[in-house]
Amino acid sequence: MSRAIPDRRESDAPDGQSAPAGRTALAGRTRRGLEGGLLATLVMTVYRLPITRSLPPTADFWAQFVGDGAPEDYPVPALVLHFAYGGTAGAVFAASLRGRESVDPDEPGYDRRRGPPTYAGEVPITVAGLLYGLVLSAVGEQIVLGRLLDVDPDDRVAFHVGHVLYGITLGAWVGTRTTDRE
Numbered sequence: 001m002s003r004a005i006p007d008r009r010e011s012d013a014p015d016g017q018s019a020p021a022g023r024t025a026l027a028g029r030t031r032r033g034l035e036g037g038l039l040a041t042l043v044m045t046v047y048r049l050p051i052t053r054s055l056p057p058t059a060d061f062w063a064q065f066v067g068d069g070a071p072e073d074y075p076v077p078a079l080v081l082h083f084a085y086g087g088t089a090g091a092v093f094a095a096s097l098r099g100r101e102s103v104d105p106d107e108p109g110y111d112r113r114r115g116p117p118t119y120a121g122e123v124p125i126t127v128a129g130l131l132y133g134l135v136l137s138a139v140g141e142q143i144v145l146g147r148l149l150d151v152d153p154d155d156r157v158a159f160h161v162g163h164v165l166y167g168i169t170l171g172a173w174v175g176t177r178t179t180d181r182e
Contacts, residue, residue, distance in 0.1 A: 028102025029094040029178055036173030037090015040133075041083050044166040051158045057140070058082040060149050090170050093132050097125065100178040122175035129171015130164065137163030 048056065059071035059078035067074055103117055137160045145151055 025101035025181055026095060028104075029097055029100055029174070030091045032102050032174050032177045033091040033094025033170070034087050035090070036094065036170045036177075037087040038083060039173055040090060040166040040169035041086025043169045044086070044162040045079070045082065047165055048158055048162045052155045055079070056082045057145055057149065057151070058085065060151050061144075064149060086166065089132075089136060090174075093129065093170060094174045094178070097128075097174070097178065099181055100125075101181045103177055103179045117176055117179045121178075121180055122172070125175030125178070126168060126171035129169070129174065130167045132170065133163045133165070133167015134160075136166070 045056065055071060055075055055078045058081040059074050062074045062077045062081060063069060063071040066077070071078070140163065141156070141159065
């Protein structure tokens, strides 16, 4: 199976030579974060849409800076932008987890002796994801909604709960798909 960001040492180096472990670990973590960010954005969006009965704040962003209509006129661009932000934020989160590498039992070179991620390794990453979601929520409310867009979220509780769900989902995904490097 082809991947946009390879996780194998051989694929990062020319002529089958081994690439530096740090570079391949970063690429693997970043890929896992992108995947987790997209999944977490889906979870957050599925929670948010029926609760608030409105598009994410990216609709306001699109209407104000790109379009010339009301936010509800831009459902597709708003959702695409929302998922782009979520995927990127997930990649940044995972890339920041130095000392971890992607685990994929289906990849060539997977060391089965090391086994899958452990509970002790998953929990701290899930908690870190939760904290990351809270930071994104605070920054989103204060800077993006309050200063850049000058709008109030239609439901502050749903906005914050959505970001908590995002963070937990992202952390759990990355925590179960990465492990400490030896």
